Amino acid sequence: MTKQxxxxxxxxxxxxxxxxxxxxxxxVDGEKNKKTELKQAFLALPExxxxxxxxxxxxxxxxxxxxxxxxxxxxxxxEMAGMLPESGPDAALSADPETLIPxxxxxxxxxxxxxxxxxxxxxxxKDDDILSEYYDKIIENxxxxxxxxxxxxxxxxDVPGKTTDGIEMEDASDEIYExxxxxxxxxxxxxxxxxxxxxxxxxxxxxxxxxxxxxxxGFLFPAFQDRSADIHxxxxxxxxxxxxxxxxVEQLTGCTLPLSADSQKETFQALxxxxxxxxxxxxxxxxxxxxFTELAQEQKEAPEPLVLDKNEVKTILAxxxxxxxxxxxxDRHYDETAGESASLLMNNVMNTRTFEVKTxxxxxxxxxxxxxxxxxxxxxxRECLVIALDGGVVVNxxxxxxxxxxRGEADGSLQDTES
Numbered sequence: 260m261t262k263q264x265x266x267x268x269x270x271x272x273x274x275x276x277x278x279x280x281x282x283x284x285x286x287v288d289g290e291k292n293k294k295t296e297l298k299q300a301f302l303a304l305p306e307x308x309x310x311x312x313x314x315x316x317x318x319x320x321x322x323x324x325x326x327x328x329x330x331x332x333x334x335x336x337x338e339m340a341g342m343l344p345e346s347g348p349d350a351a352l353s354a355d356p357e358t359l360i361p362x363x364x365x366x367x368x369x370x371x372x373x374x375x376x377x378x379x380x381x382x383x384x385k386d387d388d389i390l391s392e393y394y395d396k397i398i399e400n401x402x403x404x405x406x407x408x409x410x411x412x413x414x415x416x417d418v419p420g421k422t423t424d425g426i427e428m429e430d431a432s433d434e435i436y437e438x439x440x441x442x443x444x445x446x447x448x449x450x451x452x453x454x455x456x457x458x459x460x461x462x463x464x465x466x467x468x469x470x471x472x473x474x475x476x477g478f479l480f481p482a483f484q485d486r487s488a489d490i491h492x493x494x495x496x497x498x499x500x501x502x503x504x505x506x507x508v509e510q511l512t513g514c515t516l517p518l519s520a521d522s523q524k525e526t527f528q529a530l531x532x533x534x535x536x537x538x539x540x541x542x543x544x545x546x547x548x549x550x551f552t553e554l555a556q557e558q559k560e561a562p563e564p565l566v567l568d569k570n571e572v573k574t575i576l577a578x579x580x581x582x583x584x585x586x587x588x589x590d591r592h593y594d595e596t597a598g599e600s601a602s603l604l605m606n607n608v609m610n611t612r613t614f615e616v617k618t619x620x621x622x623x624x625x626x627x628x629x630x631x632x633x634x635x636x637x638x639x640x641r642e643c644l645v646i647a648l649d650g651g652v653v654v655n656x657x658x659x660x661x662x663x664x665x666r667g668e669a670d671g672s673l674q675d676t677e678s
Contacts, residue, residue, distance in 0.1 A: 260330050260494050261562040264483050268438075269320040271416055272313045277302070278414055281384045282312065285394040285409045286446065293394065294406075298384070301412060311471075316412065319442045319477035319496045325564045325604040327500040330482055331514035332492050333373045372513030376480050377490065380439045384413045400510040401443060408471050411441035418486055436488050442477030442496070446470065476504060478512070518597070520607040526597045527572075527608035533592040534576065534585055541616075545630045546579040551609040552627055558605075565605040569593045572603065616644060 270276055279301040286294045304312070322328040375392075382389050390411075397409055418434035446469050454465035475498050482492035493512055497503045505516040518526060531547065532539055554575075558565045567575075573589050597603065614625040616633060623646065625633055632647045652659050 260324070260328075260479075260482050260484055260492075262324060263562055264486070265320045265324075265328065265494070267486070268416070268479065268483050269317055271414065272317045272320075274306075274309065274313075277309070277313075278416060279412045280414060282410070282412045283384045283390055284411065286406070287394075287398055287409065288406050289404065291398050293398070296394075298387075298390070312410070312412075315410065315442065315444060315471070315474060316440055318473045319440060319479065320494075322496060323500075323606075325607060326520045327497045329495045329497075329503075329516065330484075330492055331495050331508070331512065331516070333512070333514055372511065376439075376493070376512065380413070380437060380480065384411060384439070396511055397443065400507050402504070402507065403443075403445070403475075406446040406469065407475075408444045408446050409441070410444065410474075411439055413437075413439050421486075434487055436483060438479060438481060438483070438488065440477070440479050442474035444474045445472045447472060474498065476507075480512075518601065518603075520604075523603050523607040524609075526601075527603055530572075530592055530596045533596065534589050535581065536585065538582065538585060541633070541635045543579070543581070545614075545633070547575070548609065548611070548614055548627065549630060550575055550579055551605060552611040554605060555611040567603045567605055567608075569597075569599070569601075618644075 271278060281299070282301045282304070283296070283298040285296045288294050301309070301312075320328075324330075375389075375396075379389055379393055384390060393411070394409055401407075414437070416436040416438070418436050420433060448467050449465075449470045451467060452465045453462045455462055474496070477496045479494040479496075481488045481490040482494045483489070484492065493514060495503075495508060495512075495514070495516075501519050501521055503516050503519055508514060508516050517523075531544075535543060554565060569590065572593070573586065576589065577586060593599070593601075611627055614627045614630050614633075616623040616625070621644075623633070623644070625646075632649065634645045634647075636643055636645045648661050652661055
């Protein structure tokens with residue numbers, strides 16, 4: 260999902276636009292016991308409670324695509340396992356996924372993850388057995404020390420039509436988007452402190468109570484893509500981009516998570532080092548950075564981050580002049596470090612807003628548009644980093660004179676004396 264698509268759904272989580280039909284939840288203690296459950300029509304909540312729930316639910320749609328907001332596709336085999344074509348089970352393997360219909364199931368346990376989520380959505384959260392099974396799935400697979408609250412809402416969005424220039428037409432809807440939005444929120448004791456008692460006009464120790472925090476993880480199903488429901492995808496949220504909980508996601512949804520943002524960066528760096536070998540010098544890395552900066556400018560207005568597969572990364576290396584003998588080993592290095600079918604987000608593997616040169620004792624940050632100012636040179640038998648000092652030098656906030664400026668002033672003073 261793009262930022263625009265998540266923003267469109269996020270706008271529904273406001274008092275003015277709210278169409279949520281039902282909210283349900285389950286409070287779980289640190290021993291994985293269900294302490295209490297809630298289930299009611301969302302619009303029947305007190306207004307002050309609705310605002311708090313809006314804040315929690317909106318957080319699930321907040322973040323950076325490709326980092327802590329991930330659009331995951333269900334494996335086709337998983338969808339086929341729980342769906343049957345109208346012509347019968349013998350045609351399942353050759354059927355078009357768009358023509359598949361839900362296969363009957365005796366109970367929720369026998370359903371696969373994708374089918375279960377469809378049934379959960381279609382139940383409109385009114386089936387207690389399916390809800391209980393959903394809570395059990397989370398409790399069994401969610402690894403968390405402490406109390407937490409599972410929340411889930413059901414909504415039906417009457418998607419307004421749009422003119423060719425992007426203006427919404429409220430009375431021209433031809434699309435219904437029915438979805439569930441769920442999250443898991445830690446429940447923690449409030450911090451100790453002093454409070455003021457207005458009746459007694461005094462201060463005393465504040466009573467500590469259990470407070471629901473913003474969600475650690477959550478999802479939107481089905482995904483909202485091209486302003487329509489995409490039952491083949493799910494939008495997954497994780498507060499911590501480096502703790503995506505892949506085992507939990509696979510058990511709950513059947514989807515496989517990509518590498519985390521930092522892992523993608525480390526993988527790309529290892530790939531470049533392994534592929535280039537002795538050719539991995541400053542000039543080559545500058546060329547890679549400049550190429551990515553060029554791509555970032557081209558994709559500046561694109562709705563989604565640029566995704567690079569193996570062939571696209573190889574093309575970039577060929578474009579900057581990597582030798583053919585190095586490229587011949589690229590495929591093997593890519594499969595070993597990233598995985599044959601892995602994709603990398605450009606924003607995760609390269610920061611085009613800065614250019615950094617680091618040694619054990621020195622860190623130099625350069626304007627990404629002026630990487631030409633940095634070179635390596637052998638001086639007196641030592642490999643040195645050479646930086647052109649154009650436009651003045653400031654050290655710890657103090658303007659300092661360069662040797663060239665000092666010589667210029669000295670030459671000027673000498674000419675004045677001779678004259």
